[in-house]
Amino acid sequence: MSLDTAAIVVLEILNSITILVLLALGLALIFGMMRIVNLAQGEFFTAGAFTVLTAVRFAHLPLWVGMLLAPLVVAGIGIAIERLIIRRLYGRPLDVMLATWGVSLLLIGLITVIFGAVTQGIPFALGNFQVGRYSYPEYRIVMTTVAAGLMLGVYVLFRYTAFGRRARATIANPEMASAAGINTPRMFMLTFGLGAGLAGAAGAIMAPIVGVVPTMGVLYIARAFITVVVGGPVVLVGTLSSASALGFIEALISRFSLFQIETAGHCAPPPCAINIGGSAFFGQIALLIFAILLLRLLPQGISGFWRQRR
Amino acid sequence: MPERILEVASLTKHFGGLRAVHLDLTVDARELRCLIGPNGAGKSTFFRMLSGAMRPSSGTVRFQGRDITGWDAFRIARLGMSIKFQVASVLEELSVRDNLHLAAEFRFGNREGRRRAAEMLEVVGLAERAEHPATWLSHGEKQWLEIGMASVGEPALILLDEPTAGMTAEEMKKTVRLLKRLNEVATVIVVEHDMNFIRMIAGRVTVMHQGEVFAEGSMEDIERNEGVRAIYLGKGSQYVVRR
Numbered sequence: 001m002s003l004d005t006a007a008i009v010v011l012e013i014l015n016s017i018t019i020l021v022l023l024a025l026g027l028a029l030i031f032g033m034m035r036i037v038n039l040a041q042g043e044f045f046t047a048g049a050f051t052v053l054t055a056v057r058f059a060h061l062p063l064w065v066g067m068l069l070a071p072l073v074v075a076g077i078g079i080a081i082e083r084l085i086i087r088r089l090y091g092r093p094l095d096v097m098l099a100t101w102g103v104s105l106l107l108i109g110l111i112t113v114i115f116g117a118v119t120q121g122i123p124f125a126l127g128n129f130q131v132g133r134y135s136y137p138e139y140r141i142v143m144t145t146v147a148a149g150l151m152l153g154v155y156v157l158f159r160y161t162a163f164g165r166r167a168r169a170t171i172a173n174p175e176m177a178s179a180a181g182i183n184t185p186r187m188f189m190l191t192f193g194l195g196a197g198l199a200g201a202a203g204a205i206m207a208p209i210v211g212v213v214p215t216m217g218v219l220y221i222a223r224a225f226i227t228v229v230v231g232g233p234v235v236l237v238g239t240l241s242s243a244s245a246l247g248f249i250e251a252l253i254s255r256f257s258l259f260q261i262e263t264a265g266h267c268a269p270p271p272c273a274i275n276i277g278g279s280a281f282f283g284q285i286a287l288l289i290f291a292i293l294l295l296r297l298l299p300q301g302i303s304g305f306w307r308q309r310r
Numbered sequence: 311m312p313e314r315i316l317e318v319a320s321l322t323k324h325f326g327g328l329r330a331v332h333l334d335l336t337v338d339a340r341e342l343r344c345l346i347g348p349n350g351a352g353k354s355t356f357f358r359m360l361s362g363a364m365r366p367s368s369g370t371v372r373f374q375g376r377d378i379t380g381w382d383a384f385r386i387a388r389l390g391m392s393i394k395f396q397v398a399s400v401l402e403e404l405s406v407r408d409n410l411h412l413a414a415e416f417r418f419g420n421r422e423g424r425r426r427a428a429e430m431l432e433v434v435g436l437a438e439r440a441e442h443p444a445t446w447l448s449h450g451e452k453q454w455l456e457i458g459m460a461s462v463g464e465p466a467l468i469l470l471d472e473p474t475a476g477m478t479a480e481e482m483k484k485t486v487r488l489l490k491r492l493n494e495v496a497t498v499i500v501v502e503h504d505m506n507f508i509r510m511i512a513g514r515v516t517v518m519h520q521g522e523v524f525a526e527g528s529m530e531d532i533e534r535n536e537g538v539r540a541i542y543l544g545k546g547s548q549y550v551v552r553r
Contacts, residue, residue, distance in 0.1 A: 162420055169401055169412055175363055176399035178383035179392060181416030181463060185382070 004132020009255055011136055016254075016283075017247030018144040021239060022205060023220050024227035025150055026198030028239045029191060032228045033171055036086060036192070037093060039100040041224060042217025043107035044196045047074045048203025049122075049212045050111055056122055063124055063208070070204030071197040078196020082189045090188070104217070111214040119211035139209065146205050150198060155236050157194075167191050223284075226291045232301020241302045242294075249290045254283030314375075315339040315467055315497050316360075321369035323355055323521075331355050331521040332369075339466070342493045344508050344529075345501045347518035348541060353501045354396050356518070357469050361393040362386040374466060388416060392465040394456045396472050396501075402445035406436050406455055409444050413459035426462055434458040434488065450481040454488070461492050468492060470500040474507050486510045517541075 023045070030038045048070040055066030081103055089095045126142070128135040158164035169177040170187035178184045210216060227246060231238025257278035265272045276282060298305040316337040323331040331352040337343050345353055358364040360371060362383035370379045378386055400409050410427035418426055431437045434454040439447065444455060453473055460468050474482045482504070489511065492498055502508055508515060508529055515532045517525040519541050525532060532538050
């Protein structure tokens with residue numbers, strides 16, 4: 001393998017990890033930390049993308065303004081949903097699933113009514129750069145930078161601020177936190193809003209490279225949940241380690257063909273064969289199989305395994 | 311006549327058809343009150359209703375003259391009533407210092423809260439353990455940390471549910487000294503099972519039985535009370551519960 005091919009493979013692995021981190025970070029707070037199975041998380045992602053679309057297409061704002069607005073708008077939506085619905089259902093996980101599924105359908109319906117059921121693109125100005133014989137989109141480097149920035153931001157917020165201490169206290173032991181004068185309903189609301197906002201940011205960042213369509217969230221929610229479950233209970237370490245492991249496998253299998261299966265029929269040139277590996281389709285299959293294996297071996301997720309070992 | 315800090319009237323909690331608690335109780339400011347009673351007498355349920363962790367089915371709680379029935383727990387805490395629960399409730403991952411800081415912050419803000427937390431480390435005797443995660447503490451040390459967390463916000467009323475559970479005799483003596491020190495500025499209500507501890511505290515004692523106040527008085531009165539002996543003190547340290 002030549003040097004430029006190796007560099008491209010590394011970049012593609014980095015890109016897979018980036019996408020998984022973006023998808024999973026908000027859910028890691030809402031599901032990993034708060035234990036809320038939020039089936040509307042994919043629609044928070046969609047709402048972020050449509051905020052950008054609205055800002056750019058209809059309000060004629062610059063792309064980056066739309067991308068800054070998206071997390072705020074979606075955090076607002078998240079806070080509204082927490083106040084109106086989820087707040088009444090804490091401690092009732094099945095009801096939460098049902099309710100958030102309803103919210104998911106409602107949001108898809110609303111967005112479809114407003115924007116129509118068509119796929120729309122968001123134009124952006126960045127080009128490609130050369131890696132030896134290959135050219136690679138500059139925007140992917142921007143995405144990785146933003147994902148790293150978001151992770152760092154979440155780390156600093158939870159580790160070093162009064163808000164972070166209170167949020168961790170609230171989630172670790174609501175009764176104690178409340179007895180220590182912490183307004184726990186407010187902390188739940190803000191943490192949920194933050195998780196929604198992060199999903200909105202992910203949708204906004206990814207909007208230019210995917211088709212913006214009302215049902216787009218459905219495509220991503222499974223991978224988000226898989227990443228969070230494989231990551232386990234420690235939010236940042238878990239998300240990063242599981243995104244790394246899964247992203248690595250996904251990128252490799254997407255890139256390289258493992259073997260061929262010969263099939264019947266007439267082909268030119270013969271024989272007929274299907275490549276296993278070497279496409280995004282097989283990359284996602286590999287991700288799923290690898291996730292199942294990991295969970296079989298480490299039922300607590302990667303970070304849960306390390307926490308037990310300590 | 312001393313100020314009444316706590317007035318509880320017909321406070322009731324039903325669990326389905328079971329009436330777990332139904333009682334009237336008043337506590338004067340700066341009192342050190344002991345609450346005793348056999349298992350299932352409703353002591354912890356009563357505490358949880360006072361602190362807002364559980365909503366009462368009916369009745370009223372007046373704290374410093376204000377009706378706080380059904381308030382959210384954090385509002386009651388901010389008003390000046392704090393609680394140490396029966397089950398250990400420290401944040402295991404945070405350091406001992408940060409646990410105290412968290413409990414001081416809502417009242418004094420970040421900077422002053424940090425100073426108060428440092429002071430409280432000395433008071434509860436955990437200064438050497440300040441930077442250790444709370445999960446490293448022994449059972450007795452965790453109890454002191456919790457007592458510290460319940461008192462660092464300078465509450466007017468401190469509720470302590472079994473503060474000496476699992477303590478050695480030596481640790482218990484230290485806890486008695488600690489409680490007397492806290493009692494110099496705050497009213498304290500303490501639920502305990504250990505009769506030696508209650509004798510050392512030497513405050514007014516309320517006996518609960520089947521969710522109601524059964525008797526009230528000094529420890530000598532209580533130990534002489536035939537009915538109390540029958541339900542609680544009889545046969546050495548064994549509980550005898552009349553059914």
